[in-house]
Amino acid sequence: MSRLNIELPGLKLKNPIMPASGCFGFGKEYSQFYDLSKLGAIMIKATTVEPRFGNPTPRVAETSAGMLNAIGLQNPGLEKVISSELPWLSQFDVPIIANVAGSVEEDYIEVARSISKAPNVHALELNISCPNVKTGGIAFGTIPEVAQQLTRRVKEVSEVPVYVKLSPNVTNIVEMAKAVEAGGADGLTMINTLVGMRLDLKTGKPILANNTGGLSGPAIKPVALRMIYEVSQAVTIPVIGMGGIESAEDVIEFFYAGASAVAVGTANFVDPFVCPTIIDELPLLLNQLGYEHISECRGRSWKEHGELAYHRA
Amino acid sequence: MSRLNIELPGLKLKNPIMPASGCFGFGKEYSQFYDLSKLGAIMIKATTVEPRFGNPTPRVAETSAGMLNAIGLQNPGLEKVISSELPWLSQFDVPIIANVAGSVEEDYIEVARSISKAPNVHALELNISCPNVKTGGIAFGTIPEVAQQLTRRVKEVSEVPVYVKLSPNVTNIVEMAKAVEAGGADGLTMINTLVGMRLDLKTGKPILANNTGGLSGPAIKPVALRMIYEVSQAVTIPVIGMGGIESAEDVIEFFYAGASAVAVGTANFVDPFVCPTIIDELPLLLNQLGYEHISECRGRSWKEHGELAYHRA
Amino acid sequence: MIKKELCKIISQKEIANDIFQLTVEANLVNEIKAPGQFVHIRVDKSFDPLLRRPISISSVDKGNSQFTMIYRREGKGTSLLAEKGQGMQLDILGPLGNGFPVNELSPGETALLVGGGIGVPPLYELSIQLIAKGVRVIHVLGFQTQSAVFYEKEFLDYGETYITTVDGSYGKKGFVTDIIKNLEFDCLYTCGPTPMLKAIEKEYSDRKLFLSLEERMGCGIGACFACVCKSSEDPSGVSYKKVCSDGPVFRAGEVLI
Amino acid sequence: MIKKELCKIISQKEIANDIFQLTVEANLVNEIKAPGQFVHIRVDKSFDPLLRRPISISSVDKGNSQFTMIYRREGKGTSLLAEKGQGMQLDILGPLGNGFPVNELSPGETALLVGGGIGVPPLYELSIQLIAKGVRVIHVLGFQTQSAVFYEKEFLDYGETYITTVDGSYGKKGFVTDIIKNLEFDCLYTCGPTPMLKAIEKEYSDRKLFLSLEERMGCGIGACFACVCKSSEDPSGVSYKKVCSDGPVFRAGEVLI
Ligand SMILES: Cc1cc2nc3c(=O)[nH]c(=O)nc-3n(C[C@H](O)[C@H](O)[C@H](O)COP(=O)(O)OP(=O)(O)OC[C@H]3O[C@@H](n4cnc5c(N)ncnc54)[C@H](O)[C@@H]3O)c2cc1C
Ligand SMILES: Cc1cc2nc3c(=O)[nH]c(=O)nc-3n(C[C@H](O)[C@H](O)[C@H](O)COP(=O)(O)OP(=O)(O)OC[C@H]3O[C@@H](n4cnc5c(N)ncnc54)[C@H](O)[C@@H]3O)c2cc1C
Ligand SMILES: Cc1cc2nc3c(=O)[nH]c(=O)nc-3n(C[C@H](O)[C@H](O)[C@H](O)COP(=O)(O)O)c2cc1C
């Protein structure tokens, strides 16, 4: 296992694989399939101050190699997450990254302040990029100054490092990344979903009750890789990469682009065992490619490197 | 055929299906497979003032349900296009939409002025959104004021209606659309490719020699639909939709979203007969869905409608 | 326990127009608890289509470690599924959800099973199990048209069976509700399109009534919140049930349809 | 003429480690003009993988309307291709490109055919056609390792055949170039990895030399400009050739490799 361990602000990861927020609930369902302690970390579902029901259904639609979702941040609310979900998760030896969402700045601050005190929460993920909530959300994720100020204010109250989750729905992702870095972010997570849509052939109306939704899955992988490639060269804080990952090969590709760890979202729906499978396959793939440790892959696309290990052999 | 005809500024289309720019060369190769007069129109490859070789190879990479390209606007130059490609195309009964590209404003103006005089060029498509050229290109497509001024200046010299091709790599596509509409655009074409990337597992380096490339194909369809849905409600000029179209069903979905005609790009590589096949299948699909004419489908996702024809039966 | 298993296809055949009957061999049959549970099928290794497809279990043969599903060829996923032949493998996740409670009735009582279209299949195993308990069973099965009718004989083996078609090309013309109103029963179990469920719930909300719901799904196991519906007691609030893991079968009045 | 055809698979078998020989029945055999032409295969109906895969024609049987390809299972597309069995259909576009000119040699002259890895297959049909013309043929075939070697016997039937492996596990250890330098020939035909082609072109640019190039492709028919290479006379200019439609075989010195 020592070929996969990674240290990031607030996080000592056994391996760099974690389920992405919103694609793993609070872990209970997947604990039927395997021991959650196997995971590098868990990014739990977005938490808001008050419980939310979210959007009307249908909330998902399928696309070629992707899916749209418009869950709308359904969650049981801060109190319940702290009193019940997080304590349940504490039975596992796995750091939790709490995804923090809201409509106005004060919401984020309130959630961040409380949830960062939970003993198994090792980092926050500021969700400034959810495309499925009408107010707030997306605005925070598209205006650099707004994102920066939010980051700064959340940093003031958080007891753990703060990662900011970037939206891909922007003209200039590097500008956004630099803004939140300047705001004090300890790391970045990217990408959230691309805004997309499907129409029903019979009715002519949008398939999603919310009209539009967030596109995830293999379809968005090239966009995620490009953005991580650009951002990781422009900032000094680490990037947790996500967007369409479904195999050990994908993980290496994200590391090459510049990610320091990765999250797996949609692929959990296709294969509930995807995270442990990737964790098991990574060392074999590293062997094949001639790396001793996965960290050697990081940023390889833009860093100058000496010979690869397997060239030395 | 009268169930498929569409009139747009400068264009009397037998049917609303045309190959997208850059995916059909200047038509010669596909004329081996079928009579090009069958097409609604042809969007020819981007033309620049001088001949261009484009980017080094590899220029394409595959992604899940998509592909990346970084051709880099290779083309034989304005003179050759006017003296040889366009005259060759004039043997077919099909309007040509000339895709106009450049690095600086003057380039666009020069190409537009000359090429719009060609007898079979019925409209221009201003390519302000090519992600694969370092200077110009993308900048025109991401800054509303710049796009607006370019549109205005090209309109001054063009002898045919001007469509502006929008880039999806922006925070606010509606703002871009409104800007070029105010600049005098007669129509919009959208979307161009999303900027993406793939890395080579063995070397760790980008697969494309150009590092990044433009993502096209079914993977981007939901993003295209969403943007057309937003834009078509916000402007009064027509939208020619594209992005991942590969079937008659897709065409209807783009019409529902708000497109008035569509272009088919990447799918030509998968099936060289895709355009005529779609044209043949559309009337059957219209029957099945209960429409007399394809124009009834336009904007159905956001327009209020009476009963569908098949509900009346 | 939910399993993910590569199951061998024992047989697949088209039993009505675009209606396929698919039998697979699977260890997961041992985990099946009740009629009305479903499985989540990955129809292809490729990521296009990406998501699994939820299909109900229509009958179970624990002795041979087999179970059967019946589905309609609709879109991309089920069209691919229909191409699979005997001996091929299918990636199946299941059994999922909670099925119809068979213990709601005592021997001698009457169950009315009402199915619409592809809502019919799960009622078949339900019928088998009710009969085994000594419950009398009446079936009312609604289809669009004659060519879509399936399993009439199979249901007749277990009890009275009424068929309706919307266009009157077979059985009685009209809707299942036209038939139900003339029947006596102690408990009604139903599965089918939402408008049908709504009509039945409206009419028989005071009776013992169980409905199986359909909703577009992501995970199928309760993790993604794609398939939620509101609790009836709290229509404007935040209470919810998940169709995949709390349902797909609900007692009338439990959730807002 | 280029055809797009659904071709029936006559046979497919693994002839070396990860190397498959695939024979299909196709009317398009009648359009095949020269050895070294290739076809563009859609391995699946799904859009993942999206693009066709270019594979060379390795031998042609016009009498039976069949042709054969040999390919290596590499990534997503060829892995899917390797799963196809006899009787299944394959969507093939072809024949594409221009092949090796067999008329460059007169009876009695000697052709040297040099292949590397999956560049070997198109040389097989070339050998057959040269022999038929009365040309003497020598083969030099390079592979990574013993388990990757294929078609040694088949080539031996037509002429002297030298095998090299990079790791020395079979034939002579080393590269094809080590062997070539000891051989006499009137014309050299070669297909294989770019470094091999470069080495050969450097050494033998003054000889009659034809090289088959590889490049990532989109359309395969000359429309997308994915596969261009620069003309040798105009290395910094805009002249170009398309590997798919002007190639894949070029005369040495025609294009920059
Ligand atoms: C609990 C449950 C049990 C079901 N049991 C059966 C059964 O026994 N037999 C049967 O024929 N059908 C059944 N269905 C419906 C079946 O899941 C859909 O017909 C099928 O998913 C359609 O997929 P497609 O690939 O044909 O269509 P596509 O249009 O390609 O599907 C696109 C997406 O929409 C989803 N979708 C489309 N229609 C439905 C629908 N009606 N319900 C849920 N998701 C849908 C698909 O799962 C997929 O994610 C059941 C649905 C649920 C929720
Ligand atoms: C003219 C020509 C003839 C060829 N003939 C043969 C042959 O006879 N036998 C054989 O085994 N191989 C041949 N190849 C190489 C073959 O096309 C690739 O091995 C194959 O496309 C790899 O696809 P994949 O799905 O396994 O890999 P993936 O990695 O999934 O491929 C991803 C994308 O890259 C492209 N690609 C990857 N490697 C290559 C490559 N080496 N050349 C061109 N495109 C590539 C694929 O076509 C696809 O678009 C030929 C290539 C060309 C250009
Ligand atoms: C059903 C669903 C729900 C999601 N919910 C959240 C969420 O609550 N908070 C968040 O930051 N991201 C959420 N996401 C985005 C994912 O965390 C991830 O960024 C995105 O899906 C890209 O990764 P993937 O392609 O691996 O799914 C959600 C995605 C999906 C598919």
Ligand SMILES: Cc1cc2nc3c(=O)[nH]c(=O)nc-3n(C[C@H](O)[C@H](O)[C@H](O)COP(=O)(O)O)c2cc1C
């Ligand atoms: C190989 C290739 C070359 C392209 N060249 C051009 C071009 O020259 N000018 C242009 O405006 N768009 C160009 N495009 C973009 C397409 O016209 C189209 O907008 C895009 O590919 C989305 O449509 P699709 O998914 O159907 O391919 C190119 C796309 C591809 C795949």
Ligand code: FES
């Ligand atoms: S489908 Fe994911 S919670 Fe029900």
Ligand code: FES
């Ligand atoms: S592959 Fe399209 S031009 Fe050669």
